[in-house]
Amino acid sequence: MTARIDFEKNSEKALGDPSLQATLRSAMVRFRGLRNSAVEEIPNWQALRQYAHDVKAHALAHLDRYLEQLERQVTEAGGVVHWARNADEARSLITQLVKSSGRQVVKSKSMTTEEIELNKALEHAGCEVTETDLGEYLVQLAGEQPAHIIAPVVHKSKETIAALLSEKLGVPRYDDAQQLTMVAREVLRRRFLEADVGISGVNFAVAESGTVVVVENEGNARLTTTLPRTHIAVMGIEKVIPRLADLDVFLTLLPRSATGQRMSSYVSFLTGPRRVGEADGPEQLHLVLLDNGRTAIHADSSMRESLACIRCGACLNVCPVFERTAGHAYGSVYSGPIGAVLTPLFQGLDVAGDLPFASSLCGACGEVCPVKIELPRLLLELRSRVVRQQGAPVAERFFVWGWVNAMKSARRLAVAGKVARAVHRFTSAVRLPLPYPFSRWSAFRELPRPAAKAFRERTS
Numbered sequence: 001m002t003a004r005i006d007f008e009k010n011s012e013k014a015l016g017d018p019s020l021q022a023t024l025r026s027a028m029v030r031f032r033g034l035r036n037s038a039v040e041e042i043p044n045w046q047a048l049r050q051y052a053h054d055v056k057a058h059a060l061a062h063l064d065r066y067l068e069q070l071e072r073q074v075t076e077a078g079g080v081v082h083w084a085r086n087a088d089e090a091r092s093l094i095t096q097l098v099k100s101s102g103r104q105v106v107k108s109k110s111m112t113t114e115e116i117e118l119n120k121a122l123e124h125a126g127c128e129v130t131e132t133d134l135g136e137y138l139v140q141l142a143g144e145q146p147a148h149i150i151a152p153v154v155h156k157s158k159e160t161i162a163a164l165l166s167e168k169l170g171v172p173r174y175d176d177a178q179q180l181t182m183v184a185r186e187v188l189r190r191r192f193l194e195a196d197v198g199i200s201g202v203n204f205a206v207a208e209s210g211t212v213v214v215v216e217n218e219g220n221a222r223l224t225t226t227l228p229r230t231h232i233a234v235m236g237i238e239k240v241i242p243r244l245a246d247l248d249v250f251l252t253l254l255p256r257s258a259t260g261q262r263m264s265s266y267v268s269f270l271t272g273p274r275r276v277g278e279a280d281g282p283e284q285l286h287l288v289l290l291d292n293g294r295t296a297i298h299a300d301s302s303m304r305e306s307l308a309c310i311r312c313g314a315c316l317n318v319c320p321v322f323e324r325t326a327g328h329a330y331g332s333v334y335s336g337p338i339g340a341v342l343t344p345l346f347q348g349l350d351v352a353g354d355l356p357f358a359s360s361l362c363g364a365c366g367e368v369c370p371v372k373i374e375l376p377r378l379l380l381e382l383r384s385r386v387v388r389q390q391g392a393p394v395a396e397r398f399f400v401w402g403w404v405n406a407m408k409s410a411r412r413l414a415v416a417g418k419v420a421r422a423v424h425r426f427t428s429a430v431r432l433p434l435p436y437p438f439s440r441w442s443a444f445r446e447l448p449r450p451a452a453k454a455f456r457e458r459t460s
């Protein structure tokens, strides 16, 4: 049985680490600034968001049709399509495919393979797996999970990375980012040349042409998908889009929302394996279509739109909760506002019921989402499901009961106001913390001193 995710407990480590707080804050401020400048350059940004939203909604409404079309087109192009109902099936299928080609595996960044914990399964089967995205390589060396959808080591400072590389690879502690990158590059280049199999994720899969599209900045995904003899691409079934023509909009929205780039450095369009006469590319291309709970989300009409996510990470970068806790507090590879929606849907409210409450509901996530997912609405819907299933905490019920009763009559409201002000004056005068559960709030903040007269007294 999966253990319950205790968001509050998980957050304590990050909240108590001033260096992590500084690293996170500066990264999030930088990401937000870059994204805002990139978005301002596009006058019809809102229209593009709406278009992308509509394409995704249409693709999801006809998911069965587009997935079957994708399968036909990939097969026609010489690839092999596999369907995996859950993580177990996907792991054993991919392990078999890898073992039939060799043992050396290079991987490019893929949240879907993180979701099914593929590396563990492959290593258990005797394969040597190397993550080749620099950030993913570093978290692999550290034995951690990525802390952000697009920036896996957002929680690590340059000094921490230098110490990690030095400890794991026996190199000096370089303080220059370029030297640190060269250390990783040296190892990774060798791994690419030795690899039997390359495993990648999929950003978009085009039904009409059977094309798998991989977007990245380091060139490692291109090497992963072209150098080894076998390429295995792993995608959630929601990644399918109908037409090549739709990509134009997604390839405008994704890099600007994710990293504030006008376009990503590498966009690979992979249609089938290498053909006769072609100079490069894999001999075999396998496309694994993963369900793992997505069909159930698809059937849930209030939650279906969460499947439109293109994993840009913009909602994480604007979330005030994520900025303080980082990704590991969410107890899942999907973090931030979209993680607080997807993880409870994938793992159940009994495991991840805390996560929809890990939000201030400020609405910033919904405003930046390039595919217009209504994240605040989804979070509220999940909150109400948690309360229906598990009940509200006693203190909250008591507070709401008191509030409802005070609001029922003007006289009661006046008395309640007087009592609250008297208590407040007393606690501020003797500097007492507020009683539980308000003490958790006042531990970090000071209540302003109450006015001599209440607003109602001054205006009556």
Ligand code: SF4
Pocket (backbone or CB within 6 Å): 257, 308, 309, 310, 311, 312, 313, 314, 315, 316, 338, 365, 368, 369, 370, 371, 372, 373
């Ligand atoms: S929910 Fe929207 S903003 Fe968040 S990662 Fe997905 S596409 Fe990006």
